[in-house]
Amino acid sequence: MSASGSVRSAAAAVWGWIRSAPGTYLWLAALSVTTAIENRLSPEEARIWLGHRSTNLDRLGEDPIRVLIGSAFWIDGGGWLVYAVLFSLVHANAERWLGTVRWLAVVVVAHVGATYLSQGLLLLAIRQDRAPERAAFVLDVGVSYGLAGVAAVLAYRMVLPWRVPYVLGVLMICVPPVFVGRTFTDVGHAGAALIGFACYPLTRGRDSRWNPSTRWRAFVARRRGRHRHRD
Secondary structure: OOHHHHHHHHHHHHHHHHHOOHHHHHHHHHHHHHHHHHHOOOHHHHHHHHHOOOOOHHHHHHOHHHHHHHHHHOOOOOOHHHHHHHHHHHHHHHHHHHOHHHHHHHHHHHHHHHHHHHHHHHHHHHHOOOOOHHHHHOOOOOOHHHHHHHHHHHHHHEOOOOHHHHHHHHHHHHOHHHHHOOOHHHHHHHHHHHHHHHOHHHHOOOOOOEOHHHHHHHHHHHHHHHHHHHO
8 A cells, every 4th residue: 555545544544533423522622722722821811711611609600501611611721632532532432332412411411410519519618608708719610520420421331340340440530539639629520420320321222341351352362463464
């Protein structure tokens, strides 16, 4: 195969990969644009800009729909490449498995549910004088609640016994910070994971037989086959 043919083949493979999870990669593309905009702002300008899109108590009280949507398209502090990897590992796999509509439903439910859970508990803490009133204006943007929810729902794609350690792993990542850091975002991540587990009805009718052992054996077999071919 010529060099140009190899390039076209690789481009077609990449395009096919992107088309298999369109929602994930459109979202990621939007995040790349907003991250580039954020990086061009001064720290003070970025704080003001993100503040208008924050799902804190103040903004939720004034314009909830706008900030719930807007906050999902910004990353506080950059880090787009990290999220590109996480989106490819979590969101893209879930979208291919569930389909775009069901995947998006999990994202929305986890994002909105975890936001109101965490901010509701924060409001309660403020009213009980366990948190300062300025906490109602704290910056809260990002995609991590939706990511946690989708990571949790992926547990139902796995066969037993692999599902058990996967669930325990998600819980170990999301739950302990609630008792250590004790911030509203820690509560939000734990809540999003629990919401993701509760989205089991959306997984019905989907193949739930993904087996890491089978995938690993297939990978090893392919590697051995290539070595034998070279020899």
